[in-house]
Amino acid sequence: SQQGEEDPQALSIQEGENATMNCSYKTSINNLQWYRQNSGRGLVHLILIRSNEREKHSGRLRVTLDTSKKSSSLLITASRAADTASYFCATDAFQAGTALIFGKGTTLSVSS
Amino acid sequence: SAVISQKPSRDICQRGTSLTIQCQVDSQVTMMFWYRQQPGQSLTLIATANQGSEATYESGFVIDKFPISRPNLTFSTLTVSNMSPEDSSIYLCSGKTGGGYTFGSGTRLTVV
Numbered sequence: 552s553q554q555g556e557e558d559p560q561a562l563s564i565q566e567g568e569n570a571t572m573n574c575s576y577k578t579s580i581n582n583l584q585w586y587r588q589n590s591g592r593g594l595v596h597l598i599l600i601r602s603n604e605r606e607k608h609s610g611r612l613r614v615t616l617d618t619s620k621k622s623s624s625l626l627i628t629a630s631r632a633a634d635t636a637s638y639f640c641a642t643d644a645f646q647a648g649t650a651l652i653f654g655k656g657t658t659l660s661v662s663s
Numbered sequence: 664s665a666v667i668s669q670k671p672s673r674d675i676c677q678r679g680t681s682l683t684i685q686c687q688v689d690s691q692v693t694m695m696f697w698y699r700q701q702p703g704q705s706l707t708l709i710a711t712a713n714q715g716s717e718a719t720y721e722s723g724f725v726i727d728k729f730p731i732s733r734p735n736l737t738f739s740t741l742t743v744s745n746m747s748p749e750d751s752s753i754y755l756c757s758g759k760t761g762g763g764y765t766f767g768s769g770t771r772l773t774v775v
Contacts, residue, residue: 584763584764591753591771592768592769593755593766593767593768593769594755594766596763596764599763639705639706641706643764648693648694648711648713648759649711650694650696650698650708650711650757650759651696651757651764652708653698653705653706653707654705655704655705656704656705
């Protein structure tokens with residue numbers, strides 16, 4: 552099962568520009584996480600935001616969470632070609648023993 | 664956080680055969696999960712594996728097709744049975760610890 556939609560599905564930008572990806576989910580959550588996946592490679596954990604947090608920063612990453620709208624956004628500032636990858640949000644529900652449920656993902660392409 | 668060794672990293676298999684994927688965790692984890700990632704898609708949860716009990720499968724996945732073993736708190740296997748080209752995907756295992764979730768590096772399966 553998947554939580555919901557991410558938009559856009561694909562995003563193409565120039566180096567130095569900002570990239571914003573959005574994620575919506577359906578159920579109550581304990582936290583929401585963002586992952587990056589380079590083509591054909593494993594998942595890299597980027598950032599986690601808890602349900603009682605509204606915004607979190609990590610380097611060039613800024614994540615927001617709006618639990619009333621069941622949505623989150625990931626902003627990558629001053630993008631680089633190395634940021635080219637697929638980005639997924641994943642939600643962790645309140646119930647113990649539940650798996651992360653992933654959104655459909657956004658494919659980001661940064662050209663130099 | 665825990666580290667998961669997943670193997671094989673990739674395989675090309677004949678249709679009608681079966682492949683068993685192994686995940687070894689360097690510490691004990693209560694919950695392990697198996698995901699499928701079809702080409703160009705997000706991760707879809709196949710099942711949750713607890714030690715000493717049958718795995719719990721998500722809608723659309725059945726034990727006969729994806730039998731799972733979880734003999735102890737550090738090891739799990741997923742078998743993809745009677746494979747067809749539609750089973751060509753990346754398969755990932757994940758473990759849940761107090762520090763969060765960790766993922767194996769994935770098995771890229773191609774069925775010919």
